[in-house]
Amino acid sequence: MKRPCFHLAAIGLILPCHAAPLxxxxxxxxxxxxxxxxxxxxxxxxxxxxxxxxxxxxxxxxxxxxxxxxxxxxxxxxxxxxxxxxxxxxxxxxxxxxxxxxxxxxxxxxxxxxxxxxxxxxxxxxxxxxxxxxxxxxxxxxxxxxxxxxxxxxxxxxxxxxxxxxxxxxxxxxxxxxxxxxxxxxxxxxxxxxxxxxxxxxxxxxxxxxxxxxxxxxxxxxxxxxxxxxxxxxxxxxxxPAGGPDSDGDGLTDAQEAVLGLNPNVDDSALIAAIRANPGWFGLHDRAGILAQGNGGVVLGKEGEGPVNLIFEVQHGENLVSWRVLETFNRQVMIPPGKQFLRITPASP
Missing domain, CATH: 2.60.120.560 (Exo-inulinase; domain 1)
Structure with a gap:
């Protein structure tokens, strides 16, 4: 029996915040x-x-x-x-x-x-x-x-x-x-x-x-x-941000705003907040919707700020009812900065 392996994919969004220091x-x-x-x-x-x-x-x-x-x-x-x-x-x-x-x-x-x-x-x-x-x-x-x-x-x-x-x-x-x-x-x-x-x-x-x-x-x-x-x-x-400056500090770079037809000197934070609060109005997924997007895998949401403890078992058995643990895998996975979700999927052999 071949030992299965898994891929991890990460998605997410983070917006920079420039606050005044003490x-x-x-x-x-x-x-x-x-x-x-x-x-x-x-x-x-x-x-x-x-x-x-x-x-x-x-x-x-x-x-x-x-x-x-x-x-x-x-x-x-x-x-x-x-x-x-x-x-x-x-x-x-x-x-x-x-x-x-x-x-x-x-x-x-x-x-x-x-x-x-x-x-x-x-x-x-x-x-x-x-x-x-x-x-x-x-x-x-x-x-x-x-x-x-x-x-x-x-x-x-x-x-x-x-x-x-x-x-x-x-x-x-x-x-x-x-x-x-x-x-x-x-x-x-x-x-x-x-x-x-x-x-x-x-x-x-x-x-x-x-x-x-x-x-x-x-x-x-x-x-x-x-x-x-x-x-x-x-x-x-x-x-x-890596994409260039954000003149109005709303989280969209000047280059991104140019592509969207927005004014890079006008703060669009209120619009961004409205989209996030009502994702369904714009055909977007909220947290529950993202977690449901397994597509053959399992989507996990980020909890806390530390690494994810990824623990899973490989099991075997004589029928499809009773299963015994063959091997347990336990490792920590660092979530890339700005990412909020991980997806676990079977890898190609």
Whole structure:
């Protein structure tokens, strides 16, 4: 008897949402100018200040395109830790002490060395946690470290010299083991969907923060850009979809609206919401209708944000009444970003 195999197909739709972050810094200053006393961006209590030598504004800004072609919104230049001595530039959040937030920034480490380069988060003078390339290694791998607890550091085993990475942090008050605070780090997540599988996780007694520090030991070079703090992932990952810009923010790209004969500068969100609320009026399927579209397979709806636990049995028997388990298959399947349904079908032999 041949062992059956199955195909998985996924379908779905997700619309981007560009919300205003709690704080944003795009380092839109003159190339080579010191960061100290610069007060651009929004959501900050004051200008950048220094503890040591000041970082500078880089020659150019950084950019990031995810694996699906979505492009992060980016303007201005970047922060550059290059200097003749250790650079430490700090800035205080306008919201004061905060937790239960998302933080994102672009990161590029140009070359190997044994110097500390990193972005640290403080509560007053207390260093709370850090994203860094530690001075104990010459690799490009990015680590997440709690500065409150000894030996609480996780290496993501990811990172490349000369490559811009998108670093996203999720702070959860009381979200760790035993009610401790928790920080999740996601490296280069897809922009069009909230990530759920972190590359590093740390826990601590109190991860409340009120300021950020960008530092390079002995003037070692690290480039940081598009620093954002927000209440949701969408707040800190504003982007243009792979199909191009969406000028009116309604979820349809300008190119799609042109094909449909719509005005790309007029928000069609109300019409889109009406179509979704009344799919039958437009000959479309609602959730129940999609689940019924097996076409020789079984359609499963997405539940929650994690991977799907796919468990099925191959059975055998002497008649068509009594069946015994021959083998059980159990594996996790990651749902592609933006997809809401999976279909399981027999594969061709």
């Amino acid at each position: 704080a944003h810094e795009s380092f839109d200053y003159g190339a080579g100018s010191a960061l100290t006393s610069r007060d651009g961006g929004g959501g900050w209590a004051g200008a950048w200040y220094q503890d040591g030598q000041s970082g500078v504004a880089g020659a150019d800004g950084l950019g990031f395109t995810d694996a699906l072609g979505n492009v992060l919104d980016a303007t201005g230049r970047c922060a550059d830790t290059t200097g003749t001595a250790t650079t430490r530039s700090l800035r205080v959040l306008g919201s004061g002490v905060t937790n239960d937030v998302w933080i994102s920034f672009l990161w590029r480490l140009p070359a190997s060395n044994r110097k500390f380069e990193g972005v640290s988060f403080y509560r007053a003078s207390q260093q709370v946690f850090t994203v860094s390339n530690p001075s104990t290694t010459t690799t490009s791998q990015i680590s997440l470290t709690s500065n409150l607890t000894a030996n609480n550091s996780v290496n993501t085993q990811k990172g490349d010299f000369g490559t811009t990475h998108f670093v996203v942090l999720k702070l959860t008050k009381g979200g760790g083991a035993g009610g401790a605070d928790r920080v999740d780090l996601f490296l280069d997540p897809v922009l069009a969907g909230t990530p759920s599988s972190p590359d590093a996780v740390i826990s601590g007694s109190n991860f409340d923060i009120d300021r950020v520090r960008i530092a390079g030991e002995d003037g070692a070079t690290l480039l940081v850009d598009e620093l954002r703090v927000g209440e949701t992932f969408a707040d800190v990952a504003p982007h243009d």
